[in-house]
């Protein structure tokens with residue numbers, strides 16, 4: 001019976017500042033996945049980047065405490081080799097054999113959401129959920145993302161890029177972007193290293209702080225507006241959910257507000273918006289998804305300004321999947337429950353894989 005089920009490798013944890021968020025997301029996906037149809041195979045990536053084959057009954061320590069949650073280290077080490085087509089190996093045990101049909105990466109931030117893991121999965125020749133190498137990399141890099149959106153004529157904030165070789169120039173930056181402004185590492189998430197800057201002192205501090213996380217920064221003009229998020233699902237014909245709103249009490253949606261200060265923000269699903277604005281946001285979400293070469297899923301985040309102008313803030317190609325996360329909640333509000341959503345995402349992974357398998361890999365006929 002069991003061997004008729006589809007083996008879904010759930011890849012979670014990871015070498016990233018968002019490791020703990022990923023553990024919580026994975027727990028919810030594992031709880032909600034249809035166990036009649038799918039057999040979840042848990043692969044936890046520890047903070048050193050090692051892959052561990054976990055037992056679903058004890059893969060987390062302190063699972064109910066978001067501050068102390070940890071990956072259980074007592075597990076087999078596994079690896080995935082090029083062209084393994086889903087056979088994972090344990091280098092110290094030759095009798096070990098585990099076959100996986102599809103991978104669901106639930107990894108946030110660099111080394112997971114940025115195309116690196118997606119490249120490995122492509123080399124391994126296994127179907128996987130979500131954006132491919134290009135969409136993942138583009139979605140992670142706020143500089144490249146902004147350039148592509150700007151090129152497509154989509155509304156974004158004015159921004160400049162600062163490379164580690166550039167000399168920061170406060171006066172010139174203020175002249176271009178005004179005050180306050182936002183300094184961010186180009187490749188990160190969860191607001192890690194993001195600062196709102198009002199003066200030179202804060203600017204200098206923000207630049208030093210952000211350069212701890214990346215060798216490239218973006219600096220943006222401040223957009224004053226409501227924070228609206230929209231979920232997208234699909235491959236060639238993606239659809240958008242009803243939008244939701246992050247209602248902030250704090251100054252901006254910082255790391256502390258997202259994960260520590262429970263009173264800093266609340267979520268409203270669906271967002272209270274006119275039909276016109278909902279339609280405009282949904283259309284922009286789908287367009288953003290397409291322009292950035294995404295597949296499977298993404299959450300697109302916006303600012304809605306007081307004059308009703310909509311600005312695209314960013315895309316997240318592997319959005320949070322915890323029980324309170326916006327991505328699954330927005331689908332729930334739009335008529336697709338958590339278990340059905342996971343099923344659809346896995347089916348989209350197979351659809352893309354089948355399509356790509358048909359492409360010729362040789363110019364000469366053999």
Ligand SMILES: Nc1ncnc2c1ncn2[C@@H]1O[C@H](COP(=O)(O)OP(=O)(O)O)[C@@H](O)[C@H]1O
Nearest residue numbers: 157182188189190191192220221222223252253
């Ligand atoms: N240009 C901006 N104008 C106003 N607020 C911003 C701007 N950029 C970022 N923020 C605030 O900072 C938060 C985190 O920035 P974001 O670009 O979404 O980074 P992350 O990928 O880390 O979530 C946003 O949700 C918002 O509250």
Ligand SMILES: [Mg+2]
Nearest residue numbers: 190191301314
């Ligand atoms: Mg964000």
